[in-house]
Amino acid sequence: MSTVVKGKKNKAASAPKGVLELAIEACHDLHYGHLVEGSVRGSRKPVSWFFYASKPYTPGAVILGRLLEEKRRGLYRAEPSKEFADPEALDRQVRAFFRAIPKTEIHLHFEGCIRKETFLEMARRNPKSAIRTAQDVERLFTFHNLGEFIRAFVNLQDAMTELADFERLFEDLAVYLKKNHIVYAEIFFAISKFVQKGFTYPAMLETLSRCIRNLERSEGTRVRLLIDVSRTFGAENAKANLARVLESPNDLVLGIGLGGDEKAGPAGLFKETFRKAVKAGLHVVAHAGEDVGPESVWSALKDLGAERLGHGMAAIEDEKLMADLAKRRTPIELCLTSNVFTGRYTRTLDSHPAQVFHPKGLNLTVNSDDPTFFKTDLSQELWAFHRHLHFSIADILTFVENGALATFHPERKVLWKLMSAEIAKLRRQYPLVIV
Numbered sequence: 001m002s003t004v005v006k007g008k009k010n011k012a013a014s015a016p017k018g019v020l021e022l023a024i025e026a027c028h029d030l031h032y033g034h035l036v037e038g039s040v041r042g043s044r045k046p047v048s049w050f051f052y053a054s055k056p057y058t059p060g061a062v063i064l065g066r067l068l069e070e071k072r073r074g075l076y077r078a079e080p081s082k083e084f085a086d087p088e089a090l091d092r093q094v095r096a097f098f099r100a101i102p103k104t105e106i107h108l109h110f111e112g113c114i115r116k117e118t119f120l121e122m123a124r125r126n127p128k129s130a131i132r133t134a135q136d137v138e139r140l141f142t143f144h145n146l147g148e149f150i151r152a153f154v155n156l157q158d159a160m161t162e163l164a165d166f167e168r169l170f171e172d173l174a175v176y177l178k179k180n181h182i183v184y185a186e187i188f189f190a191i192s193k194f195v196q197k198g199f200t201y202p203a204m205l206e207t208l209s210r211c212i213r214n215l216e217r218s219e220g221t222r223v224r225l226l227i228d229v230s231r232t233f234g235a236e237n238a239k240a241n242l243a244r245v246l247e248s249p250n251d252l253v254l255g256i257g258l259g260g261d262e263k264a265g266p267a268g269l270f271k272e273t274f275r276k277a278v279k280a281g282l283h284v285v286a287h288a289g290e291d292v293g294p295e296s297v298w299s300a301l302k303d304l305g306a307e308r309l310g311h312g313m314a315a316i317e318d319e320k321l322m323a324d325l326a327k328r329r330t331p332i333e334l335c336l337t338s339n340v341f342t343g344r345y346t347r348t349l350d351s352h353p354a355q356v357f358h359p360k361g362l363n364l365t366v367n368s369d370d371p372t373f374f375k376t377d378l379s380q381e382l383w384a385f386h387r388h389l390h391f392s393i394a395d396i397l398t399f400v401e402n403g404a405l406a407t408f409h410p411e412r413k414v415l416w417k418l419m420s421a422e423i424a425k426l427r428r429q430y431p432l433v434i435v
């Protein structure tokens with residue numbers, strides 16, 4: 001349980017007028033983990049809030065979150081208690097804790113983990129490529145809209161010309177997984193573009209399977225694949241992709257996904273392909289509600305039978321959908337930084353709909369989507385839930401648990417048991433992290 005930091009009361013500085021709805025009468029340092037006592041303006045009843053003990057969506061915690069912001073910006077003065085004389089110490093511990101805990105990731109694209117050095121090496125092999133220097137790569141990876149993002153992605157796929165490139169990308173993926181202590185990942189492998197370029201599905205799968213098995217043997221890290229049949233190239237292409245999957249059965253391929261252009265390829269077009277996949281015993285997932293409204297999410301659920309939803313942001317516009325998702329416990333694969341970039345449902349990390357989803361009982365999981373492209377990683381995403389959305393550590397650990405239990409790992413409960421035992425041990429190493 002929580003540790004309340006107590007100390008002698010002191011007259012707090014007055015909050016800037018009009019900024020806060022709270023008149024603080026006495027408080028300790030307004031840093032995470034501290035007790036704040038005060039009263040709500042207009043009410044005589046004294047109240048006290050404890051930042052971690054409060055749910056982020058209760059008014060107390062939200063106000064505290066704001067106070068914390070004001071304090072960081074120097075607008076609010078509060079005396080630090082000696083336990084937290086270094087106000088950054090707790091932040092550093094929380095970040096280190098998030099990095100250290102074992103995690104799973106269920107919304108991660110194969111190409112999304114490439115190191116920029118790898119990309120530069122591959123691009124340089126092609127005399128026609130405009131990418132010649134590290135600065136060129138940096139420029140390409142600095143994008144401000146979806147069009148520029150797609151240009152970078154296509155550039156990367158163009159640079160891949162031989163099967164050994166899949167091994168290079170997998171090595172970068174392995175580095176990413178290790179750095180974030182991801183013990184199990186289900187990654188999207190979108191094959192359409194590569195098939196168009198002349199790679200055959202069995203050859204790509206053979207290469208990746210070898211990499212996956214080697215990683216499992218050497219590090220114990222498990223990677224499994226979801227073949228993205230793609231919305232972008234139409235229903236016939238998706239059907240052909242499923243046929244490729246079914247013709248070359250592989251126990252590392254757990255199912256299919258539907259990614260790509262949500263506006264151009266409504267889920268209903270892929271009903272037949274998904275019905276066949278389910279019949280063949282494959283798992284099915286879909287990106288939905290990322291760039292199109294709630295109807296896209298409904299369709300992914302009803303037409304495709306999606307077991308998990310990539311992003312699902314559009315649910316914020318539809319109370320009935322949120323209630324339905326909560327009832328079904330459909331895992332929602334949230335990717336905060338990516339969602340801000342897409343910008344359809346949130347423009348800032350601080351205003352992400354996760355704040356609304358969580359109290360309504362949606363099954364939230366934390367993911368990174370395309371970490372290199374979005375300059376993030378999974379540990380950083382967990383931190384963003386805490387830092388920007390003021391979720392407690394306990395809530396974030398619930399999201400980590402949701403993620404593990406939302407995998408298609410045949411022993412996912414055992415997986416979570418092992419992970420939670422490791423997390424419990426780690427908590428002793430990070431005494432400032434209060435759960």
Ligand SMILES: [Zn+2]
Nearest residue numbers: 259287310369
């Ligand atoms: Zn995605």
